[in-house]
Amino acid sequence: MSDTIEQAIAEANEIRWDLRGLVDTFGGMNAVLSLAVERAAALQTRARGTIASLDAAALVAVLEEIAAIRELVVRADTWAELRYLTDLDDEVLSADVQRAREGATTVDNSLLFFALEWAALPAAQAGALIADPLLAADANHLTSLRAMQPYLLAEGEEAVVARKRVTGSSAWTQLYNDLLTGLRPRLNGQEATFEAAMSALFHADRTVRRGAAEAITAALQPGLRTRSHILNTLLADKALDDELRGFPTWVSSRNLENQATDESVDALVDAVVSRYDLPQRWYALKARILGHPLAYYDRMASVLQVQPGQERVYSFTESRDLVLAAYRSFSPELADVAGEFFDRRWIDAGTRPGKTSGAFCHYVVPSHHPYVLLNWTGEQGDVLTMAHELGHGVHGSLARGQNVFAQSTPLTLAETASVFGEQLTFDALMAQASTPNERLNLLASSIEGAILTVFRQVAMNRFEDAIHTERRDVGSLSTARFGELWLATQADMFGGSVELSDDYASWWSYITHFTHVPGYVYAYAYGQLLAMSVFQRSREQGADFTSRYLHMLGAGGSLPPHELGLIVGCDLADPSFWDAGLSLIEAQIDAAEVAAVEAGRI
DSSP states (O other): OOHHHHHHHHHHHTOOOOOTTSSGGGTSHHHHHHHHHHHHHHHHHHHTTOGGGOOHHHHHHHHHHHHHHHHHHHHHHHHHHHHHHTOTTOHHHHHHHHHHHHHHHHHHHHHHHHHHHHHTSOHHHHHHHHHSGGGGGGHHHHHHHHHTGGGOOOHHHHHHHHHHHHHTHHHHHHHHHHHHHTOOOEETTEEOOHHHHHHGGGOSOHHHHHHHHHHHHHHHSTTHHHHHHHHHHHHHHHHHHHHHHTOSSTTHHHHHHTTOOHHHHHHHHHHHHTTTHHHHHHHHHHHHHHTSOEEGGGTTOOOSOOOTTOOOOOOHHHHHHHHHHHHHHHOHHHHHHHHHHHHTTOEEOOOOTTSOSSOEEEOOBTTBOOEEEOOOOSOHHHHHHHHHHHHHHHHHHHGGGSOTTTSSOOGGGTTHHHHHHHHHHHHHHHHHOOSHHHHHHHHHHHHHHHIIIIIIHHHHHHHHHHHHHHHHHTOOOOHHHHHHHHHHHHHHHHTTSEEOOGGGGGGGGGOTHHHHSTTOTHHHHHHHHHHHHHHHHHHHHTHHHHHHHHHHHHHTTSSOHHHHHHHTTOOTTOTTHHHHHHHHHHHHHHHHHHHHHHTTOO
């Protein structure tokens, strides 16, 4: 690692978020949880059994109290979770997370009565209440709760399920996370963070990439059987839950939460799988550029020709200025909101032992701002990741005008602002590129980001579909069987463009989405294709689009996805909608082929 890269990482390590204000004004996490538990119990005592008799004004009062209780719970959970994720080795912080979850479960049990009684109302009565202007801010939330009605259990049963989850699925996912935290790949004979090893897969030197892949595989082997057992247990737990509730497929509950029909999700998956030729075409081009067939550890290799030690390094400050300028070119308001994350210490940027890998934006509640986590290594991809996560942050900030039930969108729309912000920054980087090689490198980064978000996520959805189906139809899967299904579903996407060896068979086991949020991953593809279409409309419509886009972000999840899409001219009910987003990826591959020829690389 060069001094320049070390300096970039050192600068980022000085940037840590300030979590004050989450719980301290309430007397700390325990006090916040106690207050939430007390208020939830009091509401249950006075309102249980009354929901069917409430008029619109009285229903608003109940919802406002539930929202206030939820705000307390989320503040406590956020305080515990964010502290733990930046120091996963601290058992005290891990205990705080468990305490917060247990408190949240107690609150959930007290408030169960509302969802059950509301879902049990006659359709005509519920429809009249939803249509009342007093409940306009809660209409989409109340409609979503009604959609769960066929799958709800009796109140006592729901309470048992919720309480058992703390020592069941939540405990298993926590253990899985703890096991991954202990992984320390050895790079050049020295222990490294898992994030550093993954980052080395982008290196221009193939020997470095191969060494990183071998180190990752070696690090994944100890405990692999235990992680397989945990995943098997969680698959069985979900199968039982779905059976008790009557969900028709393993992913139906996730689709319902996303306000998406099983049919529309199937259409998305089918559209993406039908265009697996796009990633295969890209990797074939990349093999020509690099001058050798691609192994699995080559797929993220940089295509830019640079001398060792001469890689372009981006300082955190330089990247901040570039991203904010890109946002400002579209909307000064967007840039001002994004700037607050830097000015007010709402970001934790560095990469260090014990910190969780990856990047995310964490919404809190309307009364409190979101937070962004990065793992900064000074690479070009980090600049685009910063832009991406700030897009989430801007979305959450603009939607703070909604209540706690309507601030967040379903997962299927959650990537809209993040991909949009990333694309703005990509265009800014392209404008700075002065040579075909630089343009090729940027196009490669964008294409590979789209492949990761669209095609790889759908391939992982196919893996999930395979393991959930086999667990239900056949029984427990062996560690080897998990590996076989992982390799098979990945091979479907890659075709013959990337060689997958047995070493890659264990790599499913570091992806926590499979254990933490089953069925989640397809939403990335949904959101990416939606955002790419939205961005294309911004290019076509100019200034008139800006106000409508900001309006859509500010609406948060107060409207169903279809109505949110219509604000910016996207008809999510149109089957050809997915094809439009996929064609944009194809156009970038076309441009990359031209740049490769101009650069003399093929």
